[in-house]
Amino acid sequence: MSGAQGRRCRAWRVTRADGAVLGFTDHDRDLEWEGCRFRAGTGLSAGQIELSTGLAVDNAVAAGALSDAAVTEGDIARGRFDGAGVELWELDWAAPEGRRLLFRGTFGEVTRAGGAFEVELRGLAEALNVPGGRVFQRTCPAVLGDRSCGVDLSAPGMSVEARVGAVAEGGRVLRFAEAPALPPRRLERGTLRVLDGAAEGVVAAIKEDRQDGDWREVALWFAPGAAPVAGDRVRLEVGCDKRIGTCAGAFGNAVNFRGFPDLPGEDWLVRRPVPA
Incomplete structure (x- = not known):
């Protein structure tokens, strides 16, 4: 193998939710572009990557070694890599400006054992698998303290x-x-x-x-x-059981209650008039 074909390598860029950006490469020397250093020998390698057209979810599995310089067991345990964005590039290490993007997605489940870790990679279409729309139910679907709830958890007593x-x-x-x-x-x-x-x-x-x-x-x-x-x-x-009584009594927040407390239950369908 000679020329550019013999200089091919892969590089990963991982962007965590806290803003930290980490770069990895399977080349034997560090690479750098767009202000990101891709460290050699720190560890990420990919198995087979399944790419598809349409709305099917692309997926892959990556593995690597835990190290203090890159991915630590403590960071994984604290969830700092949960949902991290990831890009996989193929490039000529002598001319990285001609790189080709192979995969873009997010980290899925991360497992670790024996000083190594394995991570599931989920393609961009994974977001389409998340149920959308509003659920009509008696309890409130809001998360206590979020924008739709409106309760200030920094207030006294919260x-x-x-x-x-x-x-x-x-x-x-x-x-x-x-x-x-x-x-x-x-x-x-x-x-x-x-x-x-x-x-x-x-x-x-x-x-x-x-x-x-x-x-x-x-x-x-x-x-x-x-x-x-x-x-x-x-x-x-503090917590909330999502009921209208708790929303009004404990938080004084009934105006923002997102549930439907008067919604009839399933037994309403089989009720019939009785003399009483």
Whole structure:
């Protein structure tokens, strides 16, 4: 093989949701263009890439080695690569301006084991698989604190910061010696955000909020990949059960309620008049 054909290589550009841009190449030297350095030997290699016309979803699988300089196990556990944008280029390393884009999409599921990781790549048509439109239901479909809800979670009584006193069940249960200044069970269906420590940036959904003796316990639905430890500072945000009574009573936000509380149930179809 000679000439430009013998100088072919591949390069990856990964853009995370936090704005960090990482470059990788299978060439034996670093490459650079458009202000991005594509590092050699750091690791991404692709299997077969399936490309199609029409609206079918293009997909691929990439694998690489975990390293402190590129993709770390901690960053994966904290979800920093979730939904990251990815571009795969084929190019002549001696003349990168003539590069050809082979694939553009996002990171899907990322798995890691034995110092390596494997990531599912999803094409741009993947977004068309997301259900759209509005659902007519009794409960509110809005997420507490989002634009359609309108509740300000930074307002007094909506969230509280606290230091983790102890951790149990592999990080699924957090205990606080100084009980958060919120009524019991107020945090159920709420959100936990880790503000510092090794697990900084981790966000998890709260399942239970209970008092256990001198401890206030918060149980998560799942143990996060990077769990906070005793001494870490977290932010605890209140939850909502999506009912009109809670929206009006606990938040004074009935005007923004997005559900249909008077919608008849399925049993309405088989009801019949009775003498009573």
